[in-house]
Amino acid sequence: MDTDKCFHCGNEIPKKDEVIFDEKAFCCNGCKTVYEIFSQNDLTCYYDFQASPGATPQDIKGKYDFLDNEEIVAKLLDFQEETTSIVSLYVPHIHCSSCIWILENLQKLQQGIIASSVNFGEKKVRITFSPKETSLKRIVELLSSIGYEPYISLENYGETKKKVDRSLIYKIGVAFFCFGNIMLLSFPEYFEVNEYWINQYRGFFRWLIFGLSLPTFFYSASGYYVSAWKSVKAGLLNIDVPIALGIIVMFVRSTVDIIFDYGQGFFDSMAGLIFFMLLGRLFQIKTYDFLSFERDYKSYFPIAVTKIATDGTEIPVQVYDIQKGDRLLIRNQELLPVDGILISEKASIDYSFVTGEAVAIEKKSGDKLFAGGKQLGKVIEMEVLFSVSQSYLTQLWSNDVFQKKVEQKHKSITDKVSRYFTPALLILSIVSFLYWVFIDVTTAFNVFTAILIVACPCALALTAPFTLGNVLRIMGNKKLYLKNALVIEQLSKVDAIVFDKTGTITTNKKTAITYEGIELNNAELRLLKNVLRGSNHPLSRRLYDFIPNQEKLEIESFEEIIGKGIEAIIDGKKVKLGSSQFLKTMTENTHKKTKVHVEIDGKYKGSYVFNNQYRQGLEQLFEKLSHEYDLYVLSGDNDGERKILEKMLPANTTLVFNQKPDQKLLYLEKLQKEGKNVMMIGDGLNDAGALAQSNVGISISENVNVFSPACDGILDATQFDKIAYFMKFSKNAMRTIYISFGISLLYNIVGLSYAVTGNLLPIVAAIIMPLSTITIVSFVTIMSNIYSLKKY
Amino acid sequence: MSVIYFLITISIVVAIFFLYAFIRAVRSGQFDDDYTPSVRMLFEDELKKETNKNQINITKEKQL
Numbered sequence: 001m002d003t004d005k006c007f008h009c010g011n012e013i014p015k016k017d018e019v020i021f022d023e024k025a026f027c028c029n030g031c032k033t034v035y036e037i038f039s040q041n042d043l044t045c046y047y048d049f050q051a052s053p054g055a056t057p058q059d060i061k062g063k064y065d066f067l068d069n070e071e072i073v074a075k076l077l078d079f080q081e082e083t084t085s086i087v088s089l090y091v092p093h094i095h096c097s098s099c100i101w102i103l104e105n106l107q108k109l110q111q112g113i114i115a116s117s118v119n120f121g122e123k124k125v126r127i128t129f130s131p132k133e134t135s136l137k138r139i140v141e142l143l144s145s146i147g148y149e150p151y152i153s154l155e156n157y158g159e160t161k162k163k164v165d166r167s168l169i170y171k172i173g174v175a176f177f178c179f180g181n182i183m184l185l186s187f188p189e190y191f192e193v194n195e196y197w198i199n200q201y202r203g204f205f206r207w208l209i210f211g212l213s214l215p216t217f218f219y220s221a222s223g224y225y226v227s228a229w230k231s232v233k234a235g236l237l238n239i240d241v242p243i244a245l246g247i248i249v250m251f252v253r254s255t256v257d258i259i260f261d262y263g264q265g266f267f268d269s270m271a272g273l274i275f276f277m278l279l280g281r282l283f284q285i286k287t288y289d290f291l292s293f294e295r296d297y298k299s300y301f302p303i304a305v306t307k308i309a310t311d312g313t314e315i316p317v318q319v320y321d322i323q324k325g326d327r328l329l330i331r332n333q334e335l336l337p338v339d340g341i342l343i344s345e346k347a348s349i350d351y352s353f354v355t356g357e358a359v360a361i362e363k364k365s366g367d368k369l370f371a372g373g374k375q376l377g378k379v380i381e382m383e384v385l386f387s388v389s390q391s392y393l394t395q396l397w398s399n400d401v402f403q404k405k406v407e408q409k410h411k412s413i414t415d416k417v418s419r420y421f422t423p424a425l426l427i428l429s430i431v432s433f434l435y436w437v438f439i440d441v442t443t444a445f446n447v448f449t450a451i452l453i454v455a456c457p458c459a460l461a462l463t464a465p466f467t468l469g470n471v472l473r474i475m476g477n478k479k480l481y482l483k484n485a486l487v488i489e490q491l492s493k494v495d496a497i498v499f500d501k502t503g504t505i506t507t508n509k510k511t512a513i514t515y516e517g518i519e520l521n522n523a524e525l526r527l528l529k530n531v532l533r534g535s536n537h538p539l540s541r542r543l544y545d546f547i548p549n550q551e552k553l554e555i556e557s558f559e560e561i562i563g564k565g566i567e568a569i570i571d572g573k574k575v576k577l578g579s580s581q582f583l584k585t586m587t588e589n590t591h592k593k594t595k596v597h598v599e600i601d602g603k604y605k606g607s608y609v610f611n612n613q614y615r616q617g618l619e620q621l622f623e624k625l626s627h628e629y630d631l632y633v634l635s636g637d638n639d640g641e642r643k644i645l646e647k648m649l650p651a652n653t654t655l656v657f658n659q660k661p662d663q664k665l666l667y668l669e670k671l672q673k674e675g676k677n678v679m680m681i682g683d684g685l686n687d688a689g690a691l692a693q694s695n696v697g698i699s700i701s702e703n704v705n706v707f708s709p710a711c712d713g714i715l716d717a718t719q720f721d722k723i724a725y726f727m728k729f730s731k732n733a734m735r736t737i738y739i740s741f742g743i744s745l746l747y748n749i750v751g752l753s754y755a756v757t758g759n760l761l762p763i764v765a766a767i768i769m770p771l772s773t774i775t776i777v778s779f780v781t782i783m784s785n786i787y788s789l790k791k792y
Numbered sequence: 793m794s795v796i797y798f799l800i801t802i803s804i805v806v807a808i809f810f811l812y813a814f815i816r817a818v819r820s821g822q823f824d825d826d827y828t829p830s831v832r833m834l835f836e837d838e839l840k841k842e843t844n845k846n847q848i849n850i851t852k853e854k855q856l
Contacts, residue, residue: 097831104832120828169818177811181804201796208800 008035009147010052030056034146038102041109046102053098055147062331064144066304066316067137076136076152078126084114085131089150091143092703094123103148110134110142125150154301154319154337168285172278175220178212179271185209186268190763206258206265213267217251221274239418239461242425246456247274253449266453269765273458276773284465284472284485297372297394297685301337305330308381319388326384330375339391340382342367347380349373354393354685355502355636372685393661393685413489413734414464417741418457425455432756443758450760454751459744459772463737467780471733474788479716480698480726487712490696491730493677497625497723498668498690500682501635501645504700506613507717513546517598517606524600526550531568531575534558539596540566540577543608565596573601580607617721619648624724626650630676634659634667636686665689681723685709725791732787740780747772 006013007024008031019026022039026032034054038046046053066072079086093099100118103125107113112133118125125148127139143150185205188198221244228244231237247270254265306329307317314329319337322328327343330336336349347369348360354372363369369382371391388394429451436444468485475482482488499505520528530553532544556569565578576583576599583597583604595607625631631653633645639657646655659667668690671678680687680694683701688709691697697711700720715723751768754760817823 097834100828100831101835104835118828118832119825120831121825166818166823169823170815173811173814173818177807181807185800204797208804212804 005052006031007047008032008052008054009056010054011056028056030058030147033057037109037146043102043105043108046098049098049101050096053096055093057145057147058149058333062306063334064137064140065306065314066302066318067135067140069304069316069318072303072316072318073136080131083130083132084128085136086126086128087136087139088124088126089140089143089152090122090124091148091150092123093148094118094120094125099148102146106139106142109146110139113139152303153299154303155298168278168282171220171223172275172282175216175271175275175278178216178220179268179275182209182212182268182271185212186264186762186766189264190766209265209267210255210258213251213254213271216271216274217247220278221247224277236415237419237422238415239421239457242418242422242452242455242457243277243461246452249449249452250456253453264762266762266765268762269453269769272766272769273456276770277458277461280462280465280469283469285469297688300335300372300685301388302335305334305337322384322387324384324387328382328384330380330382332375332377332379334375336369336371336373336375336382337391338371338384338388339386340369340384342369342380342382344378344380344382346378348376350376352503352684412464412486413737414461417460421457421460425451428455428752428756436758446760447756447758450755450758451752454755454760454765454768455748457744457748458769459747459776460741462773463740463744463776463780466777467733467737467740467784470781470784471729471788474784475726475729478722478726479719480713480722481715482713483711487696488730488733490677490712491679491727492734494629494679494696494727496630496632496671496676496678498632498634498671498678498680498694500664500680500684500687500690501633501641502637503683504681504687505615505618505633507615507702513543514609515606516609517604520598520605522550524605526553527570527573527575527600528577528598530555530570531558531566531577534568535560535566539610542610543596546608575600614648615717615720621721621724622649622653625727626652629727630654632656632667632671634664634690636660636664661686661689665693668693681715682709682711728790729787732790733784736780736783736787739783740776743779744772744776747775 004012005025006027008026011027013025013027017028019029019032021032021035024035026035031054034057035044038044074080077085077087091099091103094103100120103118104116106116106125106127112130114128114130116125116127125143129136129139140150140152185208188205189202224240224244224247227238227240231241250266250270250273254267254270257263257265301319304316304318305322306314307322308327308329309315317326322338328338328340330347342363342365345365347363347367349363349369350360351370351373354370360376361373368385370393371388372393386392429448432451433444433448436447465485468488471488472482472485475488525547529544529547529550532540532547534555535541535544553571556572558566558568560566561578561582564582565576567577568575577596580595580597583599595609597607598605622631631650633649633653633655635641635655635657636659637657639655642655642657645653649655656667664687668678668680672693672695677695679696679698680690681698681700682688682691683699687699691699691709691711696713698713698715699709699711700715700717702717715726747768751760751765754764
């Protein structure tokens with residue numbers, strides 16, 4: 001076993017915090033406690049499936065007091081009866097088989113839990129328990145105590161249970177059943193020889209096939225009729241129009257054929273076509289169940305907070321019931337649900353959900369607090385200024401962009417092609433009909449229907465779903481999770497990219513400070529800390545926070561030279577801190593990194609390096625993108641960093657500072673009015689408006705399970721430097737689609753040449769249709785995989 | 793030759809039975825989560841081993 005890693009959670013163990021228990025090393029008491037709980041209950045198998053699967057339990061004291069409120073609990077439960085209740089809880093930490101195992105053995109840890117089952121894809125655990133023996137609050141506390149804290153937010157409250165739509169699967173099942181049987185029954189006639197028994201039983205076979213085709217025609221294909229009808233009514237000719245037309249013509253003509261004994265009809269092709277097309281639909285739907293693309297502030301706000309009643313008692317109150325003038329108690333790590341005024345002496349508010357800025361902001365008594373911030377540290381009291389819906393942040397969601405249906409924003413590539421394809425097809429069939437009608441009326445009808453049948457754009461309709469579905473999966477493996485396949489098309493059309501600054505092009509992890517040089521002993525650290533105490537320079541403040549607490553020393557002399565450093569005499573020793581010029585140690589090229597050099601008693605010791613807070617690969621990424629796209633950086637901050645950014649980023653990048661959330665939205669709208677297809681890359685709730693307004697909104701997230709505003713796609717923050725690759729890949733995906741459109745049109749032309757001349761036999765149709773489908777599907781799959789390997 | 797009516801009827805009935813079984817399986821939610829069951833299946837053995845261990849412990853205690 002690796003001794004440097006915690007046995008429970010796998011984090012590195014800082015030497016002084018190491019806890020040894022049962023011959024195993026833990027990084028903190030929390031992890032040790034979880035191990036203890038498991039070993040007492042004979043559940044140490046947990047560690048067998050995966051090494052260090054756990055998470056450190058968080059301090060949750062009082063956090064779930066609102067679960068004592070029965071009304072709130074009733075809203076959260078899936079099912080409630082006197083003896084059994086069922087609840088589904090979203091647990092973001094679920095990530096491996098150990099998690100499944102421990103969560104499905106909860107009944108061993110608490111009396112009253114009857115059963116629990118995990119849905120790994122959705123990261124949900126469904127717990128059946130007896131409310132007489134335990135309560136939701138106790139279960140939640142148990143889960144939190146073993147490191148599986150469930151995520152309960154305002155969204156869960158009043159959420160109507162979604163019905164799972166499985167109709168596509170049923171339709172495919174039915175279509176496959178019919179397709180298979182029809183194919184088998186059609187075989188004898190494919191090889192028609194005038195044998196006695198075929199002639200004898202032909203009627204029986206044909207009518208059986210007819211019967212089998214009914215479920216496919218009326219049930220499986222029903223979605224196409226609805227869609228085609230809607231598009232005709234809207235005056236657009238989408239791809240479903242020729243499909244529906246083809247299916248209906250196929251069915252009617254085949255029925256006429258067998259009634260008048262003209263032939264066997266095209267039922268086999270029809271069933272196959274419907275089956276393959278439904279399969280394409282299924283393939284295109286790749287959902288990331290554990291992600292949500294529709295999140296708004298409700299997903300982050302708590303269900304209830306603690307209110308201090310006039311008589312001083314603490315009562316949990318539902319967030320929507322908070323009124324102006326109420327006094328609220330906010331604990332460590334709790335979110336402020338409303339705007340208010342701080343009553344307690346001091347608070348330290350982390351606005352990373354809103355702005356992406358990780359450094360907490362200090363507030364003093366009487367300061368205004370905005371909703372969306374998280375209190376770090378002690379318990380605070382605040383007085384409410386606005387109710388939830390009227391708070392500064394939540395007002396953003398009353399903007400119109402959030403009411404718009406996303407589907408309406410653009411037409412898909414297939415629909416665009418079909419706008420030309422459908423009329424061309426209709427014209428061709430009518431022209432050939434008119435031509436034949438003067439020669440032979442029966443042939444004219446045959447030709448007319450044959451054209452509509454063979455031109456039914458099966459391969460055309462399958463191209464986009466299979467390509468985009470495949471690309472969606474490849475991107476998902478590379479940690480860009482897109483909402484649906486349409487986003488890829490949008491991505492390929494983008495010509496302007498807007499970045500948020502804080503949290504997007506900068507990391508929102510605290511910037512690490514590292515020390516390079518001769519190691520400093522404790523006495524020297526004490527000197528440094530005391531010198532830094534007197535300085536107000538931002539770097540001094542950060543370094544001061546970085547050095548562990550030391551006892552106070554009297555400073556004898558202190559001089560700060562602005563822009564250079566500090567020189568101080570302390571405890572009889574001369575300490576110099578500052579830039580390399582100040583210390584006259586030009587040891588290395590230092591312009592890339594921010595460093596503070598240290599010299600004690602005339603001896604150079606080393607330097608503290610402030611690592612760049614910008615994301616890795618930012619410069620290269622912008623450099624690559626700048627050739628093809630207009631780049632913008634929108635920031636809510638003041639322009640303090642303008643100089644640095646101008647130096648780092650390509651010259652054609654537009655930098656805009658001091659943007660409020662709604663101004664960001666308007667800025668994007670302005671760009672769109674100039675005719676640009678804008679992609680917005682942001683991270684915080686303050687970008688939500690801009691993300692919704694943009695053509696493609698991608699949100700960057702350090703932890704995709706927990707946080708991201710509503711958007712079209714979620715990008716794992718570690719993949720930030722690959723944005724250029726994803727853009728290129730989406731363009732190549734579209735190219736693949738265009739090429740295969742060409743191929744499928746080729747098939748159509750071959751089929752049409754049979755149809756126009758009046759020679760379309762059922763067997764030809766039955767061969768062309770699956771053949772074209774298979775070539776198209778394999779072509780696009782291979783092409784998109786090849787493109788995905790291309791580096792950019 | 794009329795046996796062919798009989799045989800084809802049987803084959804269709806069998807096929808319909810499978811279709812029905814498939815639809816029932818979908819309806820019961822069997823295909824909603826395609827990952828967890830594959831992992832869960834592997835746990836059974838571990839659990840058994842553990843209960844055995846417990847039983848051994850208990851019997852040992854009894855002997856004492």
